[in-house]
Amino acid sequence: xxxxxxxxxxxxxxxxxxxxxxxxxxxxxxxxxxxxxxxxxxxxxxxxxxxxxxxxxxxxxxxxxxxxxxxxxxxxxxxxxxxxxxxxxxxxxxxxxxxxxxxxxxxxxxxxxxxxxxxxxxxxxxxxxxxxxxxxxxxxxxxxxxxxxxxxxxxxxxxxxxxxxxxxxxxxxxxxxxxxxxxxxxxxxxxxxxxxxxxxxxxxxx
Amino acid sequence: xxxxxxxxxxxxxxxxxxxxxxxxxxxxxxxxxxxxxxxxxxxxxxxxxxxxxxxxxxxxxxxxxxxxxxxxxxxxxxxxxxxxxxxxxxxxxxxxxxxxxxxxxxxxxxxxxxxxxxxxxxxxxxxxxxxxxxxxxxxxxxxxxxxxxxxxxxxxxxxxxxxxxxxxxxxxxxxxxxxxxxxxxxxxxxxxxxxxxxxxxxxxxxxxxxxxxxxxxxxxxxxxxxxxxxxxxxxxxxxxxxxxxxxxxxxxxxxxxxxxxxxxxxxxxxxxxxxxxxxxxxxxxxxxxxxxxxxxxxxxxxxxxxxxxxxxxxxxxxxxxxxxxxxx
Numbered sequence: 001x002x003x004x005x006x007x008x009x010x011x012x013x014x015x016x017x018x019x020x021x022x023x024x025x026x027x028x029x030x031x032x033x034x035x036x037x038x039x040x041x042x043x044x045x046x047x048x049x050x051x052x053x054x055x056x057x058x059x060x061x062x063x064x065x066x067x068x069x070x071x072x073x074x075x076x077x078x079x080x081x082x083x084x085x086x087x088x089x090x091x092x093x094x095x096x097x098x099x100x101x102x103x104x105x106x107x108x109x110x111x112x113x114x115x116x117x118x119x120x121x122x123x124x125x126x127x128x129x130x131x132x133x134x135x136x137x138x139x140x141x142x143x144x145x146x147x148x149x150x151x152x153x154x155x156x157x158x159x160x161x162x163x164x165x166x167x168x169x170x171x172x173x174x175x176x177x178x179x180x181x182x183x184x185x186x187x188x189x190x191x192x193x194x195x196x197x198x199x200x201x202x203x204x205x206x
Numbered sequence: 207x208x209x210x211x212x213x214x215x216x217x218x219x220x221x222x223x224x225x226x227x228x229x230x231x232x233x234x235x236x237x238x239x240x241x242x243x244x245x246x247x248x249x250x251x252x253x254x255x256x257x258x259x260x261x262x263x264x265x266x267x268x269x270x271x272x273x274x275x276x277x278x279x280x281x282x283x284x285x286x287x288x289x290x291x292x293x294x295x296x297x298x299x300x301x302x303x304x305x306x307x308x309x310x311x312x313x314x315x316x317x318x319x320x321x322x323x324x325x326x327x328x329x330x331x332x333x334x335x336x337x338x339x340x341x342x343x344x345x346x347x348x349x350x351x352x353x354x355x356x357x358x359x360x361x362x363x364x365x366x367x368x369x370x371x372x373x374x375x376x377x378x379x380x381x382x383x384x385x386x387x388x389x390x391x392x393x394x395x396x397x398x399x400x401x402x403x404x405x406x407x408x409x410x411x412x413x414x415x416x417x418x419x420x421x422x423x424x425x426x427x428x429x430x431x432x433x434x435x436x437x438x439x440x441x442x443x444x445x446x447x448x449x450x451x452x453x454x455x456x457x458x459x460x461x462x463x464x465x466x467x468x469x470x471x472x473x474x475x476x477x478x479x480x481x482x483x484x485x486x487x488x489x490x491x492x493x494x495x496x497x498x499x500x501x502x503x504x505x506x507x508x509x510x511x512x513x514x515x516x517x518x519x520x521x522x523x524x525x526x527x528x529x530x531x532x533x534x
Binding site: 148 | 436
């Protein structure tokens with residue numbers, strides 16, 4: 001599904017040496033490594049959020065996406081700080097992608113209701129992001145990333161900052177949603193426990 | 207355990223903090239005292255009767271109206287300019303960014319009279335052809351600098367295009383010996399010694415303050431929102447319009463208020479470029495000047511108090527927005 005071929009990234013003084021990775025369809029891979037090794041930089045490059053890599057190729061679902069804009073890649077992103085749009089209610093967060101892509105209102109409604117049910121957000125749809133707990137915000141961000149049925153789900157240390165109880169709860173939701181949606185996932189984390197709990201395979205970056 | 211008779215620690219002696227506290231209070235009180243005296247001097251100079259008489263004067267009423275209209279127009283123009291400029295400076299890292307940043311501060315640093323004098327010379331001594339040649343030269347220098355540094359993107363090409371367009375316009379105007387003022391007057395937008403010129407004279411400094419405010423506003427909005435919006439299918443423009451701009455609302459109001467307040471206090475450029483013609487280009491700042499010139503000190507003080515009240519009100523609006531989570 002996702003193939004990174006000798007991808008090199010230069011970001012100011014930081015240079016990520018050539019890195020290769022292959023993730024099969026439906027597989028969940030955890031990317032681990034020490035702080036500053038370039039995990040997030042690599043994830044952002046895969047998402048198209050950085051200028052095209054200095055070298056190498058990115059292939060997603062058989063299509064080369066190395067120089068495609070982020071929105072054309074079919075990737076859902078849950079960033080570390082969640083980044084729920086402050087001016088939108090939970091329902092609008094989930095509808096954001098489908099509306100942008102011109103889905104009709106029935107499709108949007110069905111998708112939002114389905115996601116709300118699976119993520120346990122039915123009672124939160126009219127809430128603003130400021131009134132959500134950390135765990136609820138993570139579930140909304142996951143729903144927003146999955147709403148368009150992306151080819152690849154990228155999770156960038158998405159559980160950082162949660163207390164133990166919420167951490168376990170959200171971990172369970174992520175695991176369930178990856179199964180339900182059958183989505184391929186790349187999960188950047190520095191927690192070995194989290195990586196083992198969620199991923200089919202753990203890849204270490206030096 | 208406390209050892210008896212040994213070298214045990216006693217309570218340490220710390221010098222009292224009241225002298226430092228007193229110094230802080232003295233410094234603040236002295237500064238506020240000066241400000242209070244300035245306002246108080248105006249209050250003591252004017253009586254209610256005199257203030258009423260001044261405010262009933264048709265020329266002053268026209269001046270108040272023109273002040274509100276021009277300050278509002280300047281504030282709107284400043285926000286329109288400061289939003290894209292502030293966003294560019296906040297989000298993009300490019301060569302020449304520091305230079306642009308410095309150039310944008312020039313209106314704040316320049317003596318106000320020079321802004322007015324420059325406008326007067328530009329509109330009355332420089333032909334449109336020369337203006338376009340200046341712009342073409344600037345665009346060509348920017349493009350050459352970009353290409354010289356190995357850039358081959360859209361920005362140096364944009365500047366090249368700009369240089370060609372301005373060069374063509376300069377060539378087209380080549381035969382004309384009209385001034386820029388004559389050209390804009392022909393299309394119904396006279397500037398020099400005209401109410402429209404008041405807006406133009408207020409604009410450079412007001413916009414510079416608005417740009418600073420908008421840049422701070424965008425700096426405080428996480429770029430992550432745009433990243434997520436772009437993975438969901440937005441291009442950068444859509445991410446800006448759908449996600450960033452709704453979050454920048456309070457900052458825009460603050461930038462507009464700041465520009466409005468700044469335009470209210472503008473005097474030098476207006477006097478030089480738009481003049482201080484009673485009932486025509488007179489705004490509150492020039493009214494104060496004219497009242498002093500005719501020896502009506504109580505009238506000038508009454509107008510000063512009105513301006514102080516307006517300035518304090520606008521500052522309170524800005525502070526209120528900042529307190530309510532605005533990004534000022």
